[in-house]
Amino acid sequence: xxxxxxxxxAARLLGVSRAALQKRIKEGGLHSFDGxxxxxxxxxxxxxxxxEDSGLFERTQKIKQDAFRRRVMDRxxxxxxxxxxxxxxxxxxxxxxxQHLQHYHTLVVGLQDKIQELSxxxxxxxxxxxxxxxxxxxxxxxxxxxxxxxxxxxxxDAMLKVMSAHVTLQPSGRDFFVEGNDTLLEAAxxxxxxxxxxxxxxxxxxxxxxxxxxxxxxxxxxxxxxSEPEKQQGYTLMCCHTAVSDVAIEALEATSASxxxxxxxxxxxxxxxPLSQDMxxxxxxxxxxxxxxxxxxxxxxxxxxxxxxxxFPIASCPCNDRDLQFHIQRGLGGAFGEKVWNGLKAGENITxxxxxxxxxxxxxxxxxxxxxxxxxxxxxxxxxLEHSMARESAEDMILVWGxxxxxxxxxxxxxxxxxxxxENFHYLPVSVADAKTEDxxxxxxxxxxxxxxxxxRLLDLYLAGPESYIAxxxxxxxxxxxxxxxxxxxxx
Ligand code: FES
Numbered sequence: 001x002x003x004x005x006x007x008x009x010a011a012r013l014l015g016v017s018r019a020a021l022q023k024r025i026k027e028g029g030l031h032s033f034d035g036x037x038x039x040x041x042x043x044x045x046x047x048x049x050x051x052e053d054s055g056l057f058e059r060t061q062k063i064k065q066d067a068f069r070r071r072v073m074d075r076x077x078x079x080x081x082x083x084x085x086x087x088x089x090x091x092x093x094x095x096x097x098x099q100h101l102q103h104y105h106t107l108v109v110g111l112q113d114k115i116q117e118l119s120x121x122x123x124x125x126x127x128x129x130x131x132x133x134x135x136x137x138x139x140x141x142x143x144x145x146x147x148x149x150x151x152x153x154x155x156x157d158a159m160l161k162v163m164s165a166h167v168t169l170q171p172s173g174r175d176f177f178v179e180g181n182d183t184l185l186e187a188a189x190x191x192x193x194x195x196x197x198x199x200x201x202x203x204x205x206x207x208x209x210x211x212x213x214x215x216x217x218x219x220x221x222x223x224x225x226x227s228e229p230e231k232q233q234g235y236t237l238m239c240c241h242t243a244v245s246d247v248a249i250e251a252l253e254a255t256s257a258s259x260x261x262x263x264x265x266x267x268x269x270x271x272x273x274p275l276s277q278d279m280x281x282x283x284x285x286x287x288x289x290x291x292x293x294x295x296x297x298x299x300x301x302x303x304x305x306x307x308x309x310x311x312f313p314i315a316s317c318p319c320n321d322r323d324l325q326f327h328i329q330r331g332l333g334g335a336f337g338e339k340v341w342n343g344l345k346a347g348e349n350i351t352x353x354x355x356x357x358x359x360x361x362x363x364x365x366x367x368x369x370x371x372x373x374x375x376x377x378x379x380x381x382x383x384x385l386e387h388s389m390a391r392e393s394a395e396d397m398i399l400v401w402g403x404x405x406x407x408x409x410x411x412x413x414x415x416x417x418x419x420x421x422x423e424n425f426h427y428l429p430v431s432v433a434d435a436k437t438e439d440x441x442x443x444x445x446x447x448x449x450x451x452x453x454x455x456x457r458l459l460d461l462y463l464a465g466p467e468s469y470i471a472x473x474x475x476x477x478x479x480x481x482x483x484x485x486x487x488x489x490x491x492x
Pocket of ligand 1: 197198199200201202203204205206207208224237238239240
């Protein structure tokens with residue numbers, strides 16, 4: 001029997017992004033009703049789907065490891081208490097269905113008896129009732145006698161319900177899945193949502209949210225005390241609870257930079273890794289109980305006790321708020337940059353202060369997105385890109401990266417891997433090492449992107465790079481017909 005599946009759940013079952021399914025719907029290849037799709041139609045679209053088939057995944061290896069079918073088999077199994085609760089919920093649902101079926105069966109048998117009873121009346125009525133009886137017999141035989149193969153989607157959906165819970169946020173209507181041992185907060189961050197939170201460890205109460213429907217369960221210790229009225233109204237701490245059934249939650253979400261408080265954190269250097277001759281990656285890790293809350297595209301001030309401080313864009317995703325990455329160019333960032341290039345060691349302390357800036361992703365836009373980086377402008381764009389991937393909201397994502405040195409595309413392997421694995425991501429590296437001026441370099445990049453993506457004018461544009469590139473790039477893009485209202489730029 002065909003069933004209605006929410007688009008986000010269908011995407012999880014198939015291991016594709018929600019945006020990929022939405023694109024199919026928009027193109028007319030798939031029909032949706034009220035935000036749902038039928039399992040029958042999905043099977044028509046993916047006829048060879050099998051539980052063990054990994055060929056349909058459209059994500060990178062890393063993303064594949066996070067995908068449903070892998071999670072079923074390995075490390076991210078929910079805790080046994082959570083599994084038990086979910087199985088209990090499932091068995092209640094099954095029991096309910098069973099009772100309904102028994103009820104209908106009794107009704108059908110009663111209907112057959114009634115037909116027999118009425119068949120002794122007038123000839124015309126007898127003929128009609130005979131036809132009805134034959135039809136009923138035939139349909140019952142068809143339904144009960146058919147050796148039906150279980151619907152793959154039904155099996156996977158039932159499994160998915162045990163392995164993960166679907167959470168809908170109010171009032172925004174955004175949704176996400178909770179898997180493994182994740183708390184509600186961790187799962188929301190992984191899905192790219194900017195929920196309100198502070199300590200992540202049950203002390204501050206900032207992640208308080210009201211459970212409207214469904215069941216949550218405590219999975220971490222917390223010291224914060226909810227008041228009696230809060231408990232009665234269904235408030236819970238998202239950093240210490242997980243969902244054991246599909247739930248709806250009323251929670252605060254950040255919608256602008258002003259919703260994110262300034263924070264000061266003492267982080268530890270996890271690694272300092274050269275990316276190219278002129279680019280170094282600084283990887284910081286915050287304490288487990290003091291993470292950095294920020295939005296994709298923002299910057300922070302980094303300080304070292306001996307080497308002073310400097311402001312740098314964060315090159316990683318807010319979905320991982322403990323692991324912060326920065327791309328530090330040789331010769332930039334003053335004494336702090338100098339220290340990174342000459343002698344900063346793993347384990348040293350760095351003060352992180354911020355976040356700053358409002359170079360943010362437009363969550364409300366329905367358009368595809370194009371990211372245009374010039375040299376080190378890739379760093380904030382990587383954060384925006386990873387956030388956009390976590391949100392699975394953009395139908396198309398294009399990265400155009402103009403590099404003025406031979407090894408300037410210092411993370412091309414990662415970008416190519418995304419390009420290979422994601423149906424809706426395209427990467428265009430443009431070498432402008434032979435350009436004599438920035439103006440000439442910008443012309444080469446704009447011409448290349450227009451040639452490769454003739455419909456780029458419909459997309460939202462995010463531009464980032466050194467000042468000498470940004471001003472001419474903006475002028476040339478506007479002259480080429482791009483809309484100023486869709487263009488956001490950041491000087492790094
Ligand atoms: S974030 Fe502080 S209690 Fe949850």
